[in-house]
């Protein structure tokens with residue numbers, strides 16, 4: 093495989109249509125020009141500040157598109173500026189999650205008015221295609237890889253359809269890596285976090301009602317070939333000129349095929365890298381998993397505890413969390429010097445003021461290294477959204493960022509929710525609590541995150557969450 097990160101078209105899209113696509117491309121008078129855009133959310137609180145992760149979604153879109161077209165890349169979150177005149181591009185490809193879709197629509201409207209073809213993709217347009225259609229020429233449902241041949245052919249023929257949705261998901265086994273030259277080309281590249289995004293699997297069969305993954309990808313779980321993941325790790329080691337690269341797996345939940353997980357861990361052992369990934373609590377109960385992960389360089393697992401109330405866990409269909417085993421599992425992970433990024437959500441109908449104290453106690457007793465808090469947010473397209481719909485205060489999408497209270501919970505008032513939501517963050521990240529949780533642990537980036545979170549939490553005020 094080439095180590096320059098490019099994705100050879102013949103590798104990515106090997107099937108009967110390949111020749112005609114290339115022949116079509118060869119007939120073009122000039123290569124069409126794409127601008128791929130990652131918009132900045134209008135209400136960035138924590139989500140788009142600090143060290144921003146390199147957007148693998150747009151890197152994949154740019155890499156796939158560059159097999160046929162000339163591609164420029166702009167990430168507004170790091171300060172890249174959109175040109176006022178977009179008419180020199182044939183296609184503007186914009187990604188949007190719910191929190192930045194309002195900005196994505198503004199950019200889409202502007203480009204359409206300048207005669208540019210606009211493609212909107214990503215989680216939000218996938219969930220709300222009818223809404224998105226008003227701000228673009230074309231909506232893409234789900235991942236670009238699965239609809240690429242049809243979309244590319246239609247662009248080459250100047251016959252784009254309003255919507256592309258693949259009947260089936262493309263196999264991931266031979267999925268190549270994204271070309272990071274697109275991120276590197278930005279003058280603001282240094283604003284990206286040092287953690288390199290990488291992908292080994294896609295999908296998650298758990299099926300939590302607040303998550304978009306089951307709606308978009310069903311209960312599918314797809315994997316790349318381990319060799320491809322390893323080649324990608326080497327590509328980044330070459331690109332960055334060092335062995336000790338830190339990776340962040342973008343996988344929804346990396347652990348669903350134990351044999352694959354074991355094979356990947358074995359192959360990564362000895363490469364000198366560090367990594368973190370989302371993982372399920374019940375998988376960590378398997379003997380040997382933390383040991384294997386640690387040997388291959390894992391320094392953090394991100395775990396969705398969500399709520400410590402078993403009734404809430406049942407209500408949101410999170411079948412992967414068994415409260416009774418938490419302490420033992422956490423101890424086993426920490427024994428291997430793997431930190432835990434614990435996700436906790438507040439604002440469920442079952443939450444009471446006492447839920448905050450119970451969560452604080454749990455975090456302190458178990459010395460959770462990197463607690464992250466979110467206000468429950470019903471994202472459109474999820475079963476949770478349908479349930480909450482009659483109670484939503486508004487659909488100002490930029491406030492659907494897990495830091496705004498968008499509906500009134502049953503027991504807590506919004507004021508109580510926000511007051512306690514701020515309080516728990518300030519308490520967990522007070523110097524005293526940081527010291528208690530982090531004492532004796534390796535002085536790595538997780539320590540520095542705690543310091544950053546201390547200053548972040550001190551700035552929180554109730555009016556920021558409304």
Ligand code: B12
Pocket residue numbers: 139140145146147148149150152153185186187188189190191211212213214215216232234235236237291302303304305341342343344466471472493494495
């Ligand atoms: C890893 C991850 C993160 C990482 C990295 C985020 C990043 N910079 O990309 C971290 C931990 C930092 C993070 C943070 C957040 N995340 Co997050 N995250 C994910 C996760 C698990 C995977 C994303 C990923 O990179 N996948 C791999 C890439 C290659 O796939 P992809 O993103 O799906 O992109 C493909 C397609 O969507 C499509 N596509 C995308 N854009 C476009 C554009 C065009 C034009 C086309 C044609 C196609 C196309 O093609 C792409 C390539 O295959 C997703 C779940 C999911 N499966 O989407 C949640 C998810 C995106 N996160 C979510 C949330 C809520 C957040 C936070 C708000 C959480 C918080 N409170 O901090 C922040 C917001 C950050 C931000 N500014 O967007 C929600 C968003 C819901 C929504 N409706 O918007 C998701 C969907 C999870 C969920 N609850 O359902 N996240």
Ligand code: SF4
Pocket residue numbers: 296297298299300303304305306344345396410412
């Ligand atoms: S376990 Fe995580 S990725 Fe899987 S459905 Fe639940 S929230 Fe989504």
